[in-house]
Amino acid sequence: MNNLEQTLSIIKPDAVERNLQEEIINEFKKNGFLIIKQKKIHVSKIEAEQFYKVHQTKPFYNDLCTYLSSGPIVVMILEKENAVLDNRNLMGATNPSEAKEGTLRKKYGISIDKNSVHGSDSVENAKIEIDFFFKD
Secondary structure (H helix, E strand, O other), X not given: OOOEEEEEEEEOHHHHHXXXXXXXXXXXXXXXXXXXXXXXXXXXXHHHHHHOHHHOOOOOHHXXXXXXXXXXXXXXXXXXEOHHHHHHHHHOOOOHHHOOOOOHHHHHOOOOOOOOEXXXXXXXXXXXXXXXXXXX
C-alpha cells in the first residue's frame, strides 16, 4: 500500500541568514524526499501570527512570530511515503541540544528558538500549512 504524503518544510531565518538552504535541501533529497514546490519569501509579522495561530495561547507565541518574520525563509512542499513522520525524525527534537546526532536541528540549529527548520506535525496540519503558503 502506497502511503504517499506531503508535508510542509520551512528553512527558518537563522539558517537562510547563514546560507544553509542548499545543504538542508540536499539532506531532504538524500533522505528520499521529492521537493514538489519551493519558494523564498519574507513573511510579515501578521502572516507569521496567522501561520502559528495554533500556538497563540503559549508563552513563546509572540517571540516565535517575531522570529519567523525577521528575515527570508524558504518554504517547501516535500513528498514521499510517510513524509510527515520521516521529516519530523530528520529534523530532530525542537531543542537542538536534545536532538539526535545527524538530525537537521543537531547539525544546524542554534537554540530552541533558532532551530533552523519547521515541519508539519500531522497529515492534517500539513495540508493546512501547505495551503497557507501555496494557495493557487
